[in-house]
Amino acid sequence: MISTLMGRTSVRPLFLAALLPLFIAGCSLPKVTEHTHDHGHDHDHGHEHGEEEESSVTLWTDQLEGHVEFGHLDAGTPQEFTLHITRLDSGLPVDAGDAVLQWKKESDGSTLDVRVPAVRPGNYKTTVTFPAPGHWDLTVKLSLADGEVQLIFPDLDIHDHGHTDGPDAVHDHAHDQEEGHDHDHDHGEDHDHDHDHGDDSDHVHADGTVYASSEDVPGNAIFFSKEQQWVLPLVTAQAFRGGLVERYRIPATVQETPHSRAALTAPLSGRLLPPEGGSFPGIGEEVEEGQVLAGVLPTLQGGEALARESNIHSLQGQRTELAVQAAQARGDAERARALVQQHASALDRAERLQVAKAGSQREVEEQRSALASAQALLREAEQTEAQVRKALAALPTLESREEEGVAAWIRSPITGRITRLAAGPGTQVDGGQMLIEVVNADEVLIEGQVPEVLAPALSRPLHACYELPAFPGELFEMEAPEGEREPWLQPQVKEESRTVPLIFYTRNQEERLRIGMTLTLLADGKKEEDALQIPHSALVDENGIPTVYVMLTGEHFQKRPIRTGISDGVMTEVLDGLQEGDRVVVRGAYAVRLAGLAGGGVGSAHVH
Structure with a gap:
């Protein structure tokens, strides 16, 4: 339970009666850590109303950190609250728009509700006036992108310093006096704030959230503001x-593993060719196991080279001669077609004249004979043209002659990517020379x-x-x-x-x-x-x-x-x-x- 005690926020012990001798002796409430800290300085606990001592309460959930700052809390006068809400995973302020703050009094259930706009992301400020002293719970409600959340700061102790009258004021004033805390005078004595850090259960809510108050701060603590933390951003765990x-x-x-790299070499000396019906591979290209990547045309020496060159020239001569014959046969066929057309027209005219008794049978027979001769010439020309074309098509090309001389194809033994090419198509390579590298990572x-x-x-x-x-x-x-x-x-x-x-x-x-x-x-x-x-x-x-x-x-x-x-x-x-x-x-x-x-x-x- 958090209470404002002598201008600072402290944790109210569960067994208050057992701690009364400590207060009589001038000691402070036990703090909720497990280390002993001597503040080493005097505390003047007199509270004149012109003097503000700032206190704070911090609460941690699984996702958020809420930090509330306030002065000495008195009923009947405006009280300022500053709130910082931080995401624990990123250390950045929440971006939640307005926050709804509700103070609820434990004894009678009365509430104060305020909707507060953000001064900046994660930072809210408001001022409220409590109508009566007592213990008030503060609930902060936020609408985040991942749903509605609320933070509950329990048992803020609002004191009565003569600003209000009524049963609650009398009750809480008497309650303070029972605990030996007179807030209207200066204690005038030194307080050695030795912290008995035993059980810290007072700092844990039933829902697992954890909170701490500024009363827990030892004298050697380092101050680092929320605004500074958000700039970094600072993250805790x-x-x-x-x-x-x-x-x-x-x-x-x-x-690489033993089977993840393959270096492909030339099986013999010769000229490097692309794969049949495809292009030469490039660096970075994906290849499959067994895929043909290149071929090698063996290099011919001495008489073999001369014979191959002679064959190439002979092949070129035959191709030229057949091409000329094909052109001539095509011309003869065209002329024969024209002659057939001419004699067919003449025969048709002679037959019409004969029917009209203007022509003779002899003229008709002559035209029929001429048409038959022209048709025979056309058939001969077409046959000659077809034979020449067939011979030309059957003549092997230079590329097919080269492929007949390829001794070996180079195939990839693994699936992977080509990472290196040592030679390109048409390059003269030596037997055993590394040509292509394939890697599978x-x-x-x-x-x-x-x-x-x-x-x-x-x-x-x-x-x-x-x-x-x-x-x-x-x-x-x-x-x-x-x-x-x-x-x-x-x-x-x-x-x-x-x-x-x-x-x-x-x-x-x-x-x-x-x-x-x-x-x-x-x-x-x-x-x-x-x-x-x-x-x-x-x-x-x-x-x-x-x-x-x-x-x-x-x-x-x-x-x-x-x-x-x-x-x-x-x-x-x-x-x-x-x-x-x-x-x-x-x-x-x-x-x-x-x-x-x-x-x-x-x-x-x-x-x-």
């Missing part, structure tokens, strides 16, 4: 318990170099993931191809490096890995079943001492040296210095460190 596997960082390289081999002292510490069976320089902190699992051997730690130590090769086969369907690439293997070692752990990114090296910055409230942090245990590269075990539920800075820790070095403590300027 809670320490929690769970299983953790130690992982060793091992340098490694990506290599769908499956690769990762080889790490394990220092010999770590080899016995690796888990059995062997397991590891890898981290790429381009994605620090992001771990990728390996998937062994079907039929490949299990991960293997070689039995011998390399003499020159004193390391043991560790080999993993893995699929590479997303083409994330490139042959020859360097990366880091994170090989499994021992496992802790119930380790208190925090993100590794929270650690700051302070002269060799691992240190974290703990968020105490929304704007206050504490530097905390810790002792670490095992780590998997992402999470690190904490052996001492933190408790489960402590919230540490995982992004922006160095900015908080600089604020602490600059003297940004609790008394730092705070302007919103």
